[in-house]
Amino acid sequence: MTRYQLRMTSPVVREKRGRGKYKKKVREKKRPQEMATLHRLAVNAHSVWGYDGWTYIWTAAFTGMRPKEMWGLQRCFTSPNWPASDPLDSDDEKREPDLDRYTRMPALRVRSQHQWVEGERARVDPTYDSWRTLAVPPFLHEMHKALLASHDSQWMFRSHSGGPLLGTNFEEAYWSPIRDGSPAREGRYARVKIPAVPEMAKKRIQLLRHGHKEWLDEDGHPRVAVEVRMGREIGGVEGVYANVTPGMELRITETLQERWEKFMREEENVWLSPVLNPLPVDLSNRVPVQVNRGESLDVG
Numbered sequence: 559m560t561r562y563q564l565r566m567t568s569p570v571v572r573e574k575r576g577r578g579k580y581k582k583k584v585r586e587k588k589r590p591q592e593m594a595t596l597h598r599l600a601v602n603a604h605s606v607w608g609y610d611g612w613t614y615i616w617t618a619a620f621t622g623m624r625p626k627e628m629w630g631l632q633r634c635f636t637s638p639n640w641p642a643s644d645p646l647d648s649d650d651e652k653r654e655p656d657l658d659r660y661t662r663m664p665a666l667r668v669r670s671q672h673q674w675v676e677g678e679r680a681r682v683d684p685t686y687d688s689w690r691t692l693a694v695p696p697f698l699h700e701m702h703k704a705l706l707a708s709h710d711s712q713w714m715f716r717s718h719s720g721g722p723l724l725g726t727n728f729e730e731a732y733w734s735p736i737r738d739g740s741p742a743r744e745g746r747y748a749r750v751k752i753p754a755v756p757e758m759a760k761k762r763i764q765l766l767r768h769g770h771k772e773w774l775d776e777d778g779h780p781r782v783a784v785e786v787r788m789g790r791e792i793g794g795v796e797g798v799y800a801n802v803t804p805g806m807e808l809r810i811t812e813t814l815q816e817r818w819e820k821f822m823r824e825e826e827n828v829w830l831s832p833v834l835n836p837l838p839v840d841l842s843n844r845v846p847v848q849v850n851r852g853e854s855l856d857v858g
Contacts, residue, residue, distance in 0.1 A: 589757055591619065591769025593821040597828065598755045602736045604831050605752050609708065610715050611736070612831040613701045618763065620814050621692045622770035622788055623668060625763060629723040630672030630681055631714040637664035637694050638703045656691075659804055663811065664699040665691050668789070672724040679724050688789030693807040695815035708834035733763050777813040780806055 589595075596619050603611030618628060634643040641656040644667065668690050670681040683689070694702070702714070709716065717726045726732070734740075739754030758765070767788075774784045782800035785792050787810065792800055822828060 588765065588768065591766070591772055592757070593817065594825070595755060595757045596766075597821070597825075598753075599736055599758065601829055602739070602752050602755065605750055606735050607718070607732060609705055609831055609834050611732070613705045614715050615766070616698060616701060618766040619770060620695060620698050621666070622767045623692070624671065624685060624767060624789070626671035626673060627668050627684055628715060630670045631666070632712050633706060633714060635667040635669055636702050636706060636714050637666045637699045638706055640665065640667045660691065660693070663693050663804065663808060664696070665693040667691055672722060674724070679722060684789065686789065690786060690789055692787060693811045695811045695818060697815060697818050704833045737761065773814070773817065774810065779810055779813070783807070783810060
């Protein structure tokens with residue numbers, strides 16, 4: 559009977575679909591990171607944000623930290639204080655090696671980033687759990703010392719109000735005028751005219767981090783030292799056997815310092831931010847205790 563006859567073809571009508579035309583992903587156009595461009599950004603940042611802004615730009619470019627890692631950078635994890643001030647390492651077997659390795663080679667510690675968690679400010683683990691130590695060149699270490707001596711906030715970089723950067727409209731209030739310029743302002747919030755930096759027009763501040771990676775590659779540093787510094791892991795057998803030595807870190811700081819000094823020598827009449835006067839209190843023995851990870855930091 560036809561009713562029970564086995565069909566040799568599927569009753570489902572299938573449409574013939576081609577693979578479609580391949581569309582290559584459009585990548586963001588980048589320029590090589592130039593010191594002259596960074597200097598113009600830093601000068602603008604000083605006009606917008608004072609010495610915090612001046613130091614922020616150089617720190618982003620010379621450490622490769624992610625923006626929210628910089629927002630969450632606390633006093634106790636900066637190069638003038640760490641590793642001696644790190645309360646989490648007080649009973650850790652890694653503490654003594656860190657003291658020996660980084661007392662003679664200034665470094666900051668990336669422990670967390672600052673984000674909103676259920677409507678409150680909180681310190682959370684960095685992206686991809688990329689806790690890491692970043693050796694810093696001498697000129698940047700001195701900037702950090704001057705900035706920390708000028709205030710007693712737990713945060714390395716403060717907002718205009720003196721509180722944390724998380725919760726501010728960073729793109730509009732800080733980065734946009736630094737990058738694209740701004741007309742002069744009068745009154746309570748008076749500010750000089752800020753010129754645009756055409757090379758960075760409409761660009762993300764994350765490109766300073768990308769530029770740091772370019773510098774490390776250009777200077778020929780080992781891949782493992784570069785990837786660890788950028789907060790990434792190397793997979794496979796290479797990642798198992800590779801290790802960052804003190805010599806690798808020292809060479810990175812040397813090439814970064816050489817880049818800074820070369821720019822200072824070759825550029826004429828380079829404007830440098832005046833060093834801030836320190837607070838009338840010796841802060842060397844007043845390093846705030848670290849806030850536990852995930853604890854609410856909903857302060858001004």
